[in-house]
Amino acid sequence: MSPAHTDPAGREPAPGAGVEILTPRDVPLGGPRAMTVRRTLPQRARTLIGAWCFIDHYGPDDVAESGGMDVAPHPHTGLQTVSWLFSGEIEHRDSLGSHAFVRPGELNLMTGGHGISHTEVSTPGTTTLHGVQLWVALPEEHRNTGRDFRHHVPGAVHLDGAVIRVFLGSLAGDTSPVPAFTPLLGAEIVLEPHATTTLGIDPAFEHGLLVDRGRIRLDGTPLRGSELGYTGTGNRTMTLVNETDAPARAVLVGGTPFEERIVMWWNFVGRSHEDIVEARREWEASSDRFGHVEGYPGDRIPAPALPNAALAPRGNPSPPKGSTP
Numbered sequence: 001m002s003p004a005h006t007d008p009a010g011r012e013p014a015p016g017a018g019v020e021i022l023t024p025r026d027v028p029l030g031g032p033r034a035m036t037v038r039r040t041l042p043q044r045a046r047t048l049i050g051a052w053c054f055i056d057h058y059g060p061d062d063v064a065e066s067g068g069m070d071v072a073p074h075p076h077t078g079l080q081t082v083s084w085l086f087s088g089e090i091e092h093r094d095s096l097g098s099h100a101f102v103r104p105g106e107l108n109l110m111t112g113g114h115g116i117s118h119t120e121v122s123t124p125g126t127t128t129l130h131g132v133q134l135w136v137a138l139p140e141e142h143r144n145t146g147r148d149f150r151h152h153v154p155g156a157v158h159l160d161g162a163v164i165r166v167f168l169g170s171l172a173g174d175t176s177p178v179p180a181f182t183p184l185l186g187a188e189i190v191l192e193p194h195a196t197t198t199l200g201i202d203p204a205f206e207h208g209l210l211v212d213r214g215r216i217r218l219d220g221t222p223l224r225g226s227e228l229g230y231t232g233t234g235n236r237t238m239t240l241v242n243e244t245d246a247p248a249r250a251v252l253v254g255g256t257p258f259e260e261r262i263v264m265w266w267n268f269v270g271r272s273h274e275d276i277v278e279a280r281r282e283w284e285a286s287s288d289r290f291g292h293v294e295g296y297p298g299d300r301i302p303a304p305a306l307p308n309a310a311l312a313p314r315g316n317p318s319p320p321k322g323s324t325p
C-alpha cells in the first residue's frame with residue numbers, strides 16, 4: 001500500500017491509497033418511541049460516497065424493549081430513500097398512495113423528487129428490528145423529478161464463499177432492474193466463516209463497505225461491526241476476508257463521485273439555504289408539494305426550527321492525511 005495521496009483537485013485518494021475507516025456515531029431518532037441508530041454518513045470526513053449521502057444502521061433491536069419503529073408523516077425532497085432489512089418488517093405508506101411492506105432481502109426505493117411524504121411503522125409481528133436506511137442524492141437535472149416507489153427482490157448470487165444480493169447497479173454478474181439517476185451500486189454481502197472473496201468493481205466508482213455483523217478485512221484493513229470502510233476510485237477489485245468463525249454480513253454501496261455540492265438539513269437535500277427554507281415553509285404550510293399520507297393514525301412531524309446561521313453547501317473534504325496504510 002502506498003502512502004495517502006490526493007489528486008490535483010485535492011478530493012479523491014489516489015488509486016490503491018487504501019481504506020479510510022469511518023466510525024459511526026449514535027443518533028437518537030427522537031419521538032416517544034426513540035430508536036437509536038448508528039450513522040456513518042454524512043460526517044466531517046465525508047459527505048457522500050457516489051450519490052449515497054446518508055447511511056443509518058440500526059439493531060438488532062428487541063422491539064419489546066425499544067418499542068420498534070413508528071415514524072409519523074414526514075417529507076423528503078431532492079433524494080431517494082432505500083430501506084433494506086436484515087430482520088423484522090416495516091409497513092410503508094406514502095403520498096403517492098403506495099402501501100408496501102419492507103421485508104428482509106427486499107429493496108424498497110422511494111424517490112422523493114420535488115416532494116413526497118411517508119410513514120414507516122414496524123409491524124405487530126416484528127420482534128427484532130435490524131437493517132439500514134440509506135439516502136441517495138438526486139443530481140441537479142433530476143432533483144425535481146416526480147415521486148416514485150419501487151420494490152425489487154434480488155436473487156442470491158453465490159461467489160467464493162459469499163452470498164450477494166444486488167439491489168442497485170451491477171456486481172458479481174447480477175444487475176438490478178431498478179433504474180438510478182447516477183451510476184450507483186448497492187448490495188448485501190454475506191460471507192461464510194473465514195471466506196476470502198474478491199469482487200470485480202468499476203474503477204470509476206468509489207465504494208463504502210458497512211459491516212453489519214462480524215469482522216471483515218477490506219483490502220487489508222480490518223473493519224469492525226458498524227464501521228464503514230471507504231475506498232476511492234481507480235480500483236478494479238475489492239477483497240473481503242471474514243476473519244471470524246461465524247458468518248459476516250455487510251452492505252456495499254458505491255458510485256461515481258458526486259461532484260455537486262449539496263445542503264442536507266432534516267429530511268431535505270437541496271443546493272442552497274434558500275432551497276431548504278422553501279421546502280420547510282411548504283411542509284409547514286401543508287402544501288401539495290409533499291402530498292398527503294392516507295391511513296396513518298396520527299399527526300405529521302413538524303419541521304424543526306432552522307439554525308440561526310445560513311446552511312452552507314458541502315462537498316467532500318479531502319481525505320485526512322495519514323488515515324491510509
Ligand code: MN
Pocket residue numbers: 074076081118267
Ligand atoms: Mn423518511
